[in-house]
Amino acid sequence: MLSYFFNVMQGETTDTLPRPDVVVGSSFHPLAALAGYFLAKRRKAAFVFEVRDLWPETIIAMGKISRNGPVAVVMRQWEKYLYKRAQRIITLLPSAHEYIGSLGIDSSKVRWLPNGAVITNFNHSADKVRGGPFTFMYFGSHGVANGLAPVIRAFAKVRKEYPALACRLRMVGSGPEKTALRELAESLSTGEDISFEPPVPKSAIPALAAEADAFVVNLRDLELYRYGISLNKMFEYMAAARPILFAGNPKNNMVKDALCGITVAPDDVDAISKGMVAMVQADPYILRTWGSNGRQYVIEHFDYQKLGHDFSRILDEAIANKADA
Missing domain, CATH: 3.40.50.2000 (Glycogen Phosphorylase B;)
Structure with a gap:
């Protein structure tokens, strides 16, 4: 530099x-x-x-x-x-x-x-590409600022308290906290229900996003966010027409504004786990509506x-x- x-x-x-x-x-x-x-x-x-x-x-x-x-x-x-x-x-x-x-x-x-998204890059289908259990996905950086430990703990809580609930969590990306997060998942005995995957090229993100049922984001509760947020991954999640479980309290809450998912308190393991259960148990029509709402919001404001x-x-x-x- x-x-x-x-x-x-x-x-x-x-x-x-x-x-x-x-x-x-x-x-x-x-x-x-x-x-x-x-x-x-x-x-x-x-x-x-x-x-x-x-x-x-x-x-x-x-x-x-x-x-x-x-x-x-x-x-x-x-x-x-x-x-x-x-x-x-x-x-x-x-x-x-x-x-x-x-x-x-x-x-x-x-x-x-x-920030925004190139909306035409994303398949607008509401149907997941692959079958199998309900898939929560996070793709992005695995750093301290990304607040991923509460997401891991919340998912482990869901698997422990609702063993019959068919769901999994895919963590895609890299960063300084990835090893610690993997070790945390192992210590919580999540088995193969949480997978840690390498990052993908930007061009592969739309295809990756189509494999999710829902995305999950935890935004640390920092005073800085009183000025708002503009998370690249949030626009991509919405463009993919998938509902979002958002744990955060920033000045601007796109999930709430777009009616495209569930918002819970940041860093709150209990609240995030309850949000996960609610998402898995939600009527498929509601999930598709949330996903469609998010995509339309990006088209109108953030393309x-x-x-x-x-x-x-x-x-x-x-x-x-x-x-x-």
Whole structure:
């Protein structure tokens, strides 16, 4: 990342390119966004700051740094520097303008542009590709932030208390917690009812999703989520026309808004296990309705074709704002 930043700063790799009208700097890494701003300044272009994560709030919420520590202080100065200089600020979180405004930034230049899904990639059939027991599925990262241990414990509770209930849990993906999660499942004697599977390519996700009866997500109960969420996997789950068991309490709850599943308290093993039982025992018509509702909600609000038009409009706004300055 340092090499990338200094290459942009030196200009040897960018000054020979046609002058851009606008440059987008993304906060997937702090230096990437900063490089985007300096490039925009050097080429006299509009600058759009894309905020994928609220730095340093995200790593403070995860307990990685202290709120008043030197790293947080430096990062907060960095974000304010870019917020002030951007013609437009794009955020994935619907209420991030509240946080940005609290820093003394004009929140009128903040635009919400969430993640989404390519709806045409997903088979809209409500029927599971494979037969067998009711299949709960999670695909995505297996990290601390993903809150998967309560899901494992909840499923083990279901298998213990409802041994006749035919269901299984498929955990697909990779991450630093995967070994610990597998060991947890073994310690709870879940046997083959929980499977841990390797990640699949992005192109294989629609076919994988079609093998599920329902998806399960546990969102840790963090103060950070008062600004909302924009989980890539949630849009893909909904696009696949499958119901979702969602354990979470964020500012925006798409499962509740779309009427596409069951919402329970986050990190609550008892509540998640009861939600699983309710999902397995639900009338098939209700499950299909939930799945259809979720897919339709993505079509109307979060299909990438629509989001692409929104992105284009925001770039035009930034260019016009730069010209008027």
